[in-house]
Amino acid sequence: MRDQLAAFLPHLRAFALHLTRDPVRSDDLVQSTLLRAWTNLDHFQHGTNLEAWLFTILRNGFYSEHRKYRQEVEDPDSGFARRLMVQPEQESRLMLQDLRKALAHLSPEQHQALLLVAEQGKSYEDAAALCGVAVGTLKSRVNRARTQLAEMLQMENRHDLGPDRLMQAALQHSKVVAAI
The missing domain is CATH 1.10.1740.10 (RNA polymerase sigma factor, region 2, helix turn helix motif)
Structure with missing residues (x-):
């Protein structure tokens, strides 16, 4: 057979x-x-x-x-699959916690200067006028705040602390905590 x-x-x-x-x-x-x-x-x-x-x-x-x-959908360039992916949140939450702790260790002047420039997006001139200091003083405070944060967070470059969503969220949180 x-x-x-x-x-x-x-x-x-x-x-x-x-x-x-x-x-x-x-x-x-x-x-x-x-x-x-x-x-x-x-x-x-x-x-x-x-x-x-x-x-x-x-x-x-x-x-x-x-x-x-x-039941299958043709997806030759994987565009559909990429839209279905969810990025993990654990790492960004841990980074946010570390950033909040580091922000709490800044002096009030540095914290306020960084808050005005990085979180609220104010120009150095406007932020200096709000703080009642010279523009150079405010720039120095922001620079020292970024340098200290970069050291505390063990970052290689202080310019990595730009106005991204993580930085804004941490600054917003610390502003709310300071108001309480």
């Missing part, structure tokens, strides 16, 4: 090509059909039509594959 399987290959290929309309997929389907038939040959009932049994295996394999792939 195992020798008869090869005789049905042309008919199986034609049927698979009719179902899939793709020569590569049809060859894969025929191969999986023959593998299933080979492993389940003991389930074949002698005296029945072997070719019909093979066609049934092929058809059922095609339907199973079709149901499986019907």
Whole structure:
């Protein structure tokens, strides 16, 4: 009976090509059909039509594959998958906690100067006028605050402490805590 399987290959290929309309997929389907038939040959009932049994295996394999792939969405450039990803929040929360602790160690003058420039986006001139100091003094306070924060946070460059969302969130939090 195992020798008869090869005789049905042309008919199986034609049927698979009719179902899939793709020569590569049809060859894969025929191969999986023959593998299933080979492993389940003991389930074949002698005296029945072997070719019909093979066609049934092929058809059922095609339907199973079709149901499986019907749920899939083609995403060649992975754009859809990238939109589904969620970035981990643990690291940014830990960084925010460290930044809040470091901000608490700044002098009130440095903290206020950094708050006006980095969080509120004020110009050095406007921030100096609000603090009642010279522009050079305010720039010095902001510079020293950034340098101290970079040291406390073990950062290589104090300019990494720009007006990003993390810095703004930490400064906003410390402003709320200071008001309480």
